[in-house]
Amino acid sequence: MMNGAATTLLRNVALAAGAALVATLILFTGQARAEKPRRIASINLCTDQIAMLLVPRERIVSLSFLAADPASSAMATEAKGFHLNRGRVEEILPLSPDIILAGPYAARAAVGLLRRLGHRVFELPIGESLADVARHIRAVAHVLGEEHRGEAVLSDFEARLRAIPAPPPGSRPVAALYAPNGITSGAKSLPQSVMDAAGFDNLAAHRGIAGVGRLGIEDIVAARPDALILARLSVEHPSLAARSLEHPALEAAVPKGAVIAVPHHIWACAIPQIVTGVEALANLRGRLAAGGAQ
Amino acid sequence: MTRLSARGIRHAFQGREVLAGVDFDLSGGEVVGLIGPNGAGKTTLMRVLAGLIDPGAGEVAFDGSPIAGLATEARARAISYLAQAGAAQWAVTVETLVGLGRLPHLGPFRGPGPADRDAVDRALAACDVKMIRDRPVNRLSGGERARVMLARALAVEAPVLLADEPVAGLDPAHAIDVMAVLGARAKAGAAIVVVVHDLTIAARHCDRLVLMQDGRIAADGRPGAVLSESNLAHVYGIRALTGTAEGAPYVIPLSRANPT
């Protein structure tokens, strides 16, 4: 099924997952930490981007191919020029990395095999809230020996977050998130947390969806939400998934001016760039409150 | 009056000359039997006469104008063709099948009218298949199928009818029936060529015989003259008992002729 497969992909890129295995942040197969890893390989989109934020280019030997895909990655431009992998062991081994950064879902078999072969593998859990941004940055900074750089990245992020005006008390507008092929995110997810921070209620959460779920065009039209958030895929790489956001009924489902397209990659990882999503949504909420949308 | 004439027809197929210069005229009112051993070029000549093959050289003319220059519909109305061992792909009724003979007479947006229905009725009656007109064609005996196929060719009501082995595989009674239908048609003015293997059927039911050998016409004339002892020996390579009964010739093959 295309839609089922798309769900899997979204999980693979660790978009605000449903399965809630949280608990310990660092599942770290550490011997005693010797020195800073010099040859870092990442096979997960979120660790790709965090690594690029924390260490100089020359210490990264490989990134996952999604890091360079503008639809999935907030840092596709920065990722140009890196060796790109598809999470296969044979791609990683010849690079003789000091550490391999992985996510919770993708390439489980590869992670197991790399461990058996004596490699150091760090696994980053799924990001489920804005608070995970700090946790994830600190965890990766710790294993890469870049704690100071990590704190610097975080202070920027937190300053921007604080600058966003707090939502006014009282009833909050309801927003529906529509990602390609009718995928949405409900309670206990990164998008939920972003909507919270911007002062929106999430239609999917009202519907009892937790984590990743499905919200069809008819469901959205029938619910008549106050705002519609489209997780837009970049146009330069066309796909049916990208076109699925173009259905005229979606635009018609909400009042004029209440549709906002936020790049798909914003929703994927608990990384500092997610603040642009909060800003965009807070801005829309402000306009809605001011009666800018009918 | 000559309806169909062929001049200097040559045709090669896969490097072999199948027709090597054939001249042939056909007039209204006559049934011409086209005979000859297997591979003599009978079916190829029929297909050339019907306009199905463009010959390598030579020309076929209908009423003086080359058939290659005729519009497909005009040619279809002029020359009716009954293919060898014809069969129907779909289980349509006898009447529907015979009605296909009227296709050349229909305009682009005009369905069959009363004239077409009359023509179909005449063809059904002529071939004695009127009582099975509603039967699907996949439920016919061999004799019935042959008569239905002939009725389809007659329904065109074309001045020229080319019938390729219409009596093959039929018992004598049905074979005689079919040849009688062709004879009646010729009496009504049609020009008819019929490929026949049974020499007695050919001799008794055709006004004229054309004997082919190796892509050429070896003899052309009255049946008694064409089926001479010498022609049978040289063209067919047989000895035969020939004679006349009830005013028409018969041929009974006896044995292979001794090569001389």
Add this chain to the structure above:
Amino acid sequence: MNRAALTALLVITVAVLFVASLAVGPAAVGIESLGKFLTGRAGEAERIIIVEVRLPRALLAVLIGGALGLAGAVLQGYLRNPLAEPGLIGVSASGAFGAVLTLYTGIASAFALALPLGGILGAAMGVVAVQILAGRDTSAFTLILSGIAVTSFAGALTALALNLAPSPFAALEIVFWMMGSLADRSLDHVALAAPFIALGAGILLTTGRALDALTLGEDTAATLGVDGTSLRRRIIAGTALAIGAATAVAGAIGFVGLVVPHLLRPLTGHRPAALLVTSALGGAALTLAADIIVRVLSAGAEIKLGVVTALIGAPFFLWLVLSARRRLA
């Protein structure tokens, strides 16, 4: 059954299924909402769901189902083979490949008509390939083998194109192109496909008499005034236009063109010409019904339309093969 009565019955069936198609879906918009809509009392949400979401679906089911039924009837008559069908002989798969090429390279984003045109070009290559491979041989065996070859090759090229496409979503979308779906199609898709399907169907409908004549074989048909070259061109153009445009917006939907002419043939006196309009109507009805079943059966992620048509069509196909074998034995 009388042909006029059969046609009327099919028109009524299509109309009923069309209305049902507007009344079935995940949102609670049913027949009473439809009534409110027709009397102008429907709310905005109901109106949008009926007009923008379900109407395109129902229209495409009629257009595409009609194209499949009609093309199936024409191809069966032309190839004089009851197993001929756009899906089985590879025309749909080649159409899908053509559409895939224009969509994932971005040509269709720059120029919307490129999508149906790509499908049409692909489908045309499919028809020509099958004609070359199966040619005058009317045996079912040759036709099916040619169809398998063309379908596999077009399918492999489609998979290759999708894997090479830059979007990471592309590789997952092969199921859409192989099985077909009408889910979340919009009126834009209708506008894109309808003119080409109508043109193709119009061309195919001109072939009736020639197909009747072909009942007697190519030679006899030619002596009945059928121009073989013109017929061949019309069938290639008509099939490519109708099936190519249909596939470009809905993927390859199989078996409709096989099942429908078969079921209707005995009811139309086995005459190829009489089968054309009735098969178009039957195809529309079957596709509408299958698309309703899709929505009734699946709550979350919709199963693909082609899954339902294959579940209906494949056993039917097996039965045909078995009965063909019995006839030969």
